[in-house]
Amino acid sequence: MKKALFITFEGIDGAGKSTHIPFVVGLLQQAGHKVISTREPGGTKLGEQLRDLLLHQAMHLETEALLMFAARREHIAQVIEPALARGDTVVSDRFTDASFAYQGGGRKLALSKLDALENWVHPHLQPDLTLLFDVPLEVARTRLDAARDPDKFEQEQSNFFADTRAEYLRRAAEFPERFRVINSNRAIADIQHELTQIIASVLAA
Ligand SMILES: Nc1ncnc2c1ncn2[C@@H]1O[C@H](COP(=O)(O)OP(=O)(O)OP(=O)(O)O)[C@@H](O)[C@H]1O
Numbered sequence: 001m002k003k004a005l006f007i008t009f010e011g012i013d014g015a016g017k018s019t020h021i022p023f024v025v026g027l028l029q030q031a032g033h034k035v036i037s038t039r040e041p042g043g044t045k046l047g048e049q050l051r052d053l054l055l056h057q058a059m060h061l062e063t064e065a066l067l068m069f070a071a072r073r074e075h076i077a078q079v080i081e082p083a084l085a086r087g088d089t090v091v092s093d094r095f096t097d098a099s100f101a102y103q104g105g106g107r108k109l110a111l112s113k114l115d116a117l118e119n120w121v122h123p124h125l126q127p128d129l130t131l132l133f134d135v136p137l138e139v140a141r142t143r144l145d146a147a148r149d150p151d152k153f154e155q156e157q158s159n160f161f162a163d164t165r166a167e168y169l170r171r172a173a174e175f176p177e178r179f180r181v182i183n184s185n186r187a188i189a190d191i192q193h194e195l196t197q198i199i200a201s202v203l204a205a
């Protein structure tokens with residue numbers, strides 16, 4: 001049986017991560033994995049309701065962090081852990097690194113509070129692989145402007161995204177064994193080529 005993997009996609013809004021999820025899911029399926037594709041905040045009925053609040057309702061930064069982790073608790077219990085226990089591979093569009101990057105880096109919530117929430121909600125669960133799609137802020141902004149109406153996070157100023165991006169890169173340096181930083185300011189075909197190599201090396205390990 002294939003080893004079940006937990007793979008997360010991260011990056012600032014507009015970095016291009018969601019564009020590549022179907023491609024990576026396809027690579028994993030070709031290798032014989034049954035794949036559950038999901039997202040945060042969300043992934044469950046309650047999580048999607050919380051997502052709607054989180055993306056559209058102003059709130060205290062600690063409320064925001066707590067709701068992110070409440071949605072995550074449900075997501076882990078209802079989707080992620082059962083899938084991994086069945087032997088399925090889970091691909092999630094964002095996970096806890098996003099809380100460190102957005103609530104910690106962007107909003108300046110103390111990282112010790114996020115450590116405490118992480119240790120409470122998933123003390124023994126970490127992604128096997130985190131793909132961090134990295135782009136300069138102005139590239140992400142241009143892509144978002146062309147794509148859709150901005151939600152609460154996407155309306156933030158450039159210093160918020162600079163700090164969010166910096167925290168993502170800091171975590172990538174802290175956890176090099178699971179992070180791969182992908183230069184997402186390239187043609188989609190070039191990024192797919194690199195993703196093919198990364199997934200092949202993870203599957204071969
Ligand atoms: N390499 C690329 N070159 C040009 N455009 C791209 C590239 N990657 C993605 N895009 C476009 O940028 C926009 C944002 O992409 P996408 O939705 O994948 O970003 P995201 O990182 O998932 O953002 P969010 O987190 O806000 O959902 C889309 O219109 C997409 O087609």
Ligand SMILES: Cc1cn([C@H]2C[C@H](O)[C@@H](COP(=O)(O)O)O2)c(=O)[nH]c1=O
Binds near residue numbers: 013103154
């Ligand atoms: C999991 C998580 C997400 N966020 C933010 C990041 C994005 O702005 C939105 C989700 O939108 P997407 O288009 O699906 O990427 O939520 C956050 O601030 N903290 C988190 O933990």
